[in-house]
Amino acid sequence: MNNKDYYQILGIDRHANSDEIKRAYRKLAFKYHPDRNINNKQEAEDKFKAAAEAYSILSDKQKRLQYDQYGHENYHEFDHQKSDLNVEDIFSSFGDILNDGLGGFTDFVETTKQQGDNLRIKIRLELNEINNGIIKKIKVKRMKFSKDVQFKVCPLCHGTGSINKLSHTFLGQIQTTINCTQCFGLGKLILRIPRGVNNQGLKQVEELINIKIPAGIKNKMHIKVLGKGNDAPFGLGQKGDLIVLVEEIPHPNFQRNGDNLFYDLYISIPQAILGTYEYIPTFNGTVRIKISPGSQGGKILRLKGKGLPQMNGFGRGDLFIHINIWVPKTISQEHKLWFQNINKDPHFAPKHNQNNKSFLDKIKEIYYND
Incomplete structure (x- = not known):
């Protein structure tokens, strides 16, 4: 100041x-x-x-x-x-x-900062790969500087990459430094380019690159692999990066929301009335759960820590089991008569309990009361 x-x-x-x-x-x-x-x-x-x-x-x-x-x-x-x-x-x-x-x-000072182009690829991941984390080996075609390119020193700037410029104004002369107009700041000129190499000294090569996928990564996230994009023109500058877009393959049994997983469990009418035990698949083995007698359709059970790992490495999400009661579309005449008889039984009359949570309340509880 x-x-x-x-x-x-x-x-x-x-x-x-x-x-x-x-x-x-x-x-x-x-x-x-x-x-x-x-x-x-x-x-x-x-x-x-x-x-x-x-x-x-x-x-x-x-x-x-x-x-x-x-x-x-x-x-x-x-x-x-x-x-x-x-x-x-x-x-x-x-x-x-x-x-x-x-x-x-x-034009007091001008510099040219060259950087290779970034490359972008898409990688599809199974949910079990996301759960465990994985190193994917991917073949990537990238532009790499060819060591067979031959150069000579720029005769105008003598390899410095810059020249002095004299500007005439009505108030006098101003000397400034600018990029060389012949080599464009490179300090060298191309003497010979071999076959298969472009005019920036780059040649396309296929390279096997290891991409580390962290456990718990989410759909549409990007992973940046530094220096695995295209080389800078003539190899003079910073290499570009490889940008990897993650695409999650839908799972046949689970639906994902964040770190939580959702599983639809179908049970029969007798199972809902009498209760039963069911085996639920998880990424850490099979879990046996109890279905209480009189369970209602839409009931949601929560298995703590059976979801996906958090990317920060602290804890896991939960697995929510949505109970669905399966009703057959066709039944025998005998079963039809049996249901007609018990239909008049008061035990089978629907009874709404004001204390029971609605399906919407259960969903709110899942998302807002973790």
Whole structure:
């Protein structure tokens, strides 16, 4: 933070309009530009940054209003944003102002950061693979830099990748550094490209990649395998990544919601009346459960910790068993007469208990009372 009042730094009065603020800043930015003050670069750079700091506040209506209201010292206690600017930040933020009539300021430093393209694949997983976690070996076609490509040093930049540019303006000359226009910042030119290699020095190869699938991963999640995408052009730069989309294959017995599993159990009318024991498959073995006499259709039983593992490694979801009473569509004449006889029995008359939870209440209990 500069200790001098921002209006004083720009040499304007407190009633200056936006155009006057802009003109004052441009004048100071040109005067104290680091490239124009080689013999006194540090002092010029400090004044150059002070002018930029003042302009960043006074050119913003809201910030200027707060600055005028609180004063110079109190404003920085009110505004906790970082005000330490470096030269590159200034050109990035105010390049349009500096370039308007000062030509070449926005080209102060230009660099080319190359990165290989990311690759995207889809992988289908069985529910038991999701339960256990697994390492999948997948063949992936990716573009890899060919070591058979031959280069020569760029004659224009002599391998540096950058050249100096002299810009002529009505206020003088500005020397800036830009990417080499011949090698585009690479520092080298291609001498020979072998057959099967593209003009970026890349060749398609098939590679076997190990993809670690964590236990409990969810459908439509993405896994990023670093550095297993395409190589950067000419191998100069960071490799791309392999983005793996997980697609869960529907299970014939279980339905999934988060870390919980749902299983439909069908029992007969006699089993519902008399009670029974049933064996339920889980991913950790078979579990024997008791069906109490008089169980109603729609009843939900909960087996704690028999669902899928949580991805964070702490605990497992639950297995919910939904009881369905199976009613035959056709029965014999004998059975039909028997049911007609007991139909008049009061024990078989439906009785609604106000204390019984509805199916909707049971579902809410599952999702909101874990």
